[in-house]
Amino acid sequence: MSKESALWYKSPAHPSKWSEALPVGNGRLGAMVFGGVNTERIQLNEDTLWSGGYRNRNNPDAKGNIDKIRELLKQGNVHDAEQLSRYALAGTPEYQRAYQTLGDLQILFHDMPGDICDYRRSLCLDTAIVSVEFNAGGYLYKRDVLASAPAGVIAIKFTTNNPSGLSFDARLTRGRYSNCTGSHGKNAIFMNGVNGGHDGISFHCLASGHADADGDIEVVGEYLIIRNAREAYIYITAATSFKHSNTLDVCSETNNAAANKGYTSILHEHIQDYQALESRVTLSLEGENTTHLPTDERLQKVKSGTADPGLTALYFRFGRYLLISCSRTGSLPANLQGLWCNDFLPPWDSKYTININTQMNYWPAEICNLTECHNPLFEHLWRMHPRGTITATEMYNARGFVAHHNTDIWGDTAPQDSYIAATYWVMGAAWLCLHIWEHYEYTLDKDFLAAHFGLLKDACMFFVDFLVENEQGELIVSPTVSPENTYKLANGKNGTLCEGCAMDGQILAELFAACEKACDILNQDTGFASTIATMRSKLPPTRVGKNGGIMEWLTEKEEAEPGHRHMSHLFALFPGNGITPETTPELAEAARTTLALRLASGGGHTGWSRAWIINFLAKLGDGNGAYSHFNELLCHSTLPNLFDDHPPFQIDGNFGATAAIAHMLVSSSHNKVYLLKALPEEWKQGSVNGLCAKGGLVVNLSWANGKLTEATFYAKHDYAGVIVYNGVQMPIKLPKGETVSWGDINKLS
Numbered sequence: 001m002s003k004e005s006a007l008w009y010k011s012p013a014h015p016s017k018w019s020e021a022l023p024v025g026n027g028r029l030g031a032m033v034f035g036g037v038n039t040e041r042i043q044l045n046e047d048t049l050w051s052g053g054y055r056n057r058n059n060p061d062a063k064g065n066i067d068k069i070r071e072l073l074k075q076g077n078v079h080d081a082e083q084l085s086r087y088a089l090a091g092t093p094e095y096q097r098a099y100q101t102l103g104d105l106q107i108l109f110h111d112m113p114g115d116i117c118d119y120r121r122s123l124c125l126d127t128a129i130v131s132v133e134f135n136a137g138g139y140l141y142k143r144d145v146l147a148s149a150p151a152g153v154i155a156i157k158f159t160t161n162n163p164s165g166l167s168f169d170a171r172l173t174r175g176r177y178s179n180c181t182g183s184h185g186k187n188a189i190f191m192n193g194v195n196g197g198h199d200g201i202s203f204h205c206l207a208s209g210h211a212d213a214d215g216d217i218e219v220v221g222e223y224l225i226i227r228n229a230r231e232a233y234i235y236i237t238a239a240t241s242f243k244h245s246n247t248l249d250v251c252s253e254t255n256n257a258a259a260n261k262g263y264t265s266i267l268h269e270h271i272q273d274y275q276a277l278e279s280r281v282t283l284s285l286e287g288e289n290t291t292h293l294p295t296d297e298r299l300q301k302v303k304s305g306t307a308d309p310g311l312t313a314l315y316f317r318f319g320r321y322l323l324i325s326c327s328r329t330g331s332l333p334a335n336l337q338g339l340w341c342n343d344f345l346p347p348w349d350s351k352y353t354i355n356i357n358t359q360m361n362y363w364p365a366e367i368c369n370l371t372e373c374h375n376p377l378f379e380h381l382w383r384m385h386p387r388g389t390i391t392a393t394e395m396y397n398a399r400g401f402v403a404h405h406n407t408d409i410w411g412d413t414a415p416q417d418s419y420i421a422a423t424y425w426v427m428g429a430a431w432l433c434l435h436i437w438e439h440y441e442y443t444l445d446k447d448f449l450a451a452h453f454g455l456l457k458d459a460c461m462f463f464v465d466f467l468v469e470n471e472q473g474e475l476i477v478s479p480t481v482s483p484e485n486t487y488k489l490a491n492g493k494n495g496t497l498c499e500g501c502a503m504d505g506q507i508l509a510e511l512f513a514a515c516e517k518a519c520d521i522l523n524q525d526t527g528f529a530s531t532i533a534t535m536r537s538k539l540p541p542t543r544v545g546k547n548g549g550i551m552e553w554l555t556e557k558e559e560a561e562p563g564h565r566h567m568s569h570l571f572a573l574f575p576g577n578g579i580t581p582e583t584t585p586e587l588a589e590a591a592r593t594t595l596a597l598r599l600a601s602g603g604g605h606t607g608w609s610r611a612w613i614i615n616f617l618a619k620l621g622d623g624n625g626a627y628s629h630f631n632e633l634l635c636h637s638t639l640p641n642l643f644d645d646h647p648p649f650q651i652d653g654n655f656g657a658t659a660a661i662a663h664m665l666v667s668s669s670h671n672k673v674y675l676l677k678a679l680p681e682e683w684k685q686g687s688v689n690g691l692c693a694k695g696g697l698v699v700n701l702s703w704a705n706g707k708l709t710e711a712t713f714y715a716k717h718d719y720a721g722v723i724v725y726n727g728v729q730m731p732i733k734l735p736k737g738e739t740v741s742w743g744d745i746n747k748l749s
């Protein structure tokens with residue numbers, strides 16, 4: 001077990017600084033715990049509480065204008081093509097739905113003695129519990145908050161050794177945006193409401209209070225009042241009409257079941273459930289032991305130039321914690337803020353931006369041994385699929401499954417915003433469906449592949465109808481954008497819409513290849529496989545431009561923003577596999593040049609952009625570069641509670657950087673596993689256990705003085721491949737269920 005087991009602080013979160021609070025989550029219900037002494041604020045989320053219902057927003061005029069837009073682009077009339085796209089392709093209306101806060105549980109403590117000392121607020125990563133403890137007037141007070149997946153509740157335990165007990169009142173509030181609040185029986189309060197008018201999402205939230213024999217409980221108005229308890233508990237649950245027609249009954253049943261179970265059972269069941277996922281991976285990076293310092297002070301020290309490898313290990317562990325807490329089978333996928341959202345109109349609606357951000361959220365899922373946490377993304381793809389087939393037909397007269405650069409709870413696939421640099425981009429479903437293939441490559445789960453093949457095939461099918469052949473005989477996407485970059489036009493103005501770009505070709509090459517392989521593995525759709533194989537051979541290849549970097553567009557164009565945060569033309573380097581130093585050294589060199597140019601002009605200024613850069617450098621085997629950019633992420637894009645700061649808070653950077661740390665240590669292709677490919681000098685000694693490689697291997701490694709000292713491989717499936725370390729290649733064959741250690745590899749090959 002890693003030594004780094006907690007985020008901890010010496011003071012409460014500032015009441016108005018939400019990103020100082022600490023998160024708990026069970027996939028569906030989330031809470032941010034502030035940890036005040038006389039007041040506690042527990043900000044709540046339920047992942048299906050969004051701002052309104054589904055509407056078909058497909059622009060009916062798209063179909064009649066798409067060829068005109070293509071023709072304008074062909075003629076070089078970018079301005080008119082963009083203008084017409086704004087009218088004819090934009091969603092009607094322009095916006096999808098927004099994720100929202102559920103509200104707060106506000107607690108006001110009564111008669112808390114003065115003289116507070118020994119305050120500590122922590123998030124324990126061994127148990128997934130946020131604790132607040134302090135001494136008041138000589139007595140100990142403690143609060144534990146957990147979000148239990150098995151029990152479906154947020155449970156709070158209050159204790160004190162003060163013989164008079166503790167007393168507080170609590171209420172559920174959503175400011176002006178709830179409908180009713182009040183009592184529900186003798187010991188519970190509720191809050192309900194409807195979001196977004198008659199077609200919106202209605203919800204109930206219920207909090208029940210329980211106390212030991214000394215304590216009294218009553219409900220007055222909307223207040224739950226507990227007096228003189230040595231031990232008290234609150235169980236909170238919520239349900240929305242997205243999944244249930246009887247939201248109050250669902251809340252009542254869940255809360256009653258939790259109360260009958262009791263806190264001790266809830267606690268044990270919770271820890272078991274969490275540890276089953278969490279304990280699969282441990283990372284330890286040796287360095288000066290700084291665990292006696294609060295996490296915010298450690299972060300501050302890193303900002304002032306002191307290395308703290310242990311903080312990196314803690315960040316990594318926290319990243320896995322966040323994914324376990326916000327993405328569990330049956331929940332919605334991790335949105336822009338995972339699960340934790342304090343607003344009614346959050347930044348970018350806290351929904352799913354699928355031109356990098358949602359994908360990045362799932363980069364750690366497979367390599368970091370949390371394959372089940374990937375499920376909500378696949379479940380959501382099935383929500384998007386029927387919408388996306390309608391969007392394909394209604395907007396483009398095409399078969400298959402299309403999505404643009406955003407989606408929401410309803411799986412909406414019509415364009416979002418009127419932001420030309422992003423909106424009219426048809427690659428969202430294509431990129432997301434590559435996650436199906438990634439999951440298969442790690443798990444070799446043929447049943448999964450068969451069950452999700454329809455998504456993969458329909459994502460390809462869209463392009464069978466949508467791609468156009470240019471004068472060079474290449475199949476291109478038109479109109480398109482290279483998210484979200486802009487180029488200079490000959491007339492001095494800027495353009496964004498274009499005919500084809502590097503990222504389109506790179507995504508499609510991988511999507512078609514994945515679908516062809518899936519057809520082969522499943523022994524089906526052979527005709528379709530050969531259709532897309534032919535198309536794949538006509539996709540524009542990734543090219544090197546006159547500046548020595550990867551060309552972002554199909555023709556040479558000058559970037560209007562050379563330090564742009566998106567590095568879409570490096571998709572093939574990461575998360576794609578079309579560029580690697582081993583198989584395409586010239587393109588890898590060009591990718592290095594692209595990165596250097598972007599960075600020289602200020603690239604990497606958002607958290608997720610920096611996290612992407614760390615992954616690029618890991619793939620390129622540049623450990624010291626990856627290290628220095630991770631350091632930049634800590635120094636410039638990390639909040640006191642270790643949430644990623646876009647700014648503002650956006651969770652993709654946490655997940656992107658967590659994946660990058662893993663890839664620095666173990667990275668894999670379908671038949672090769674690279675050990676310590678990007679080990680930085682600063683991580684002199686350490687160990688990692690439980691990282692996954694494609695083909696079903698689980699890898700444990702230790703190193704000292706920058707050199708591998710031990711490696712163990714466990715095969716979840718019959719494995720035949722090559723282990724690569726420091727330029728040396730060792731073939732291994734390992735039967736399913738067997739383990740081999742470094743020294744034995746030669747025996748098996």
Ligand code: FUC
Binds near residue numbers: 422606608646
């Ligand atoms: C894309 C990015 C922004 C932000 C938003 C949610 O549009 O370009 O930086 O991350 O998504």
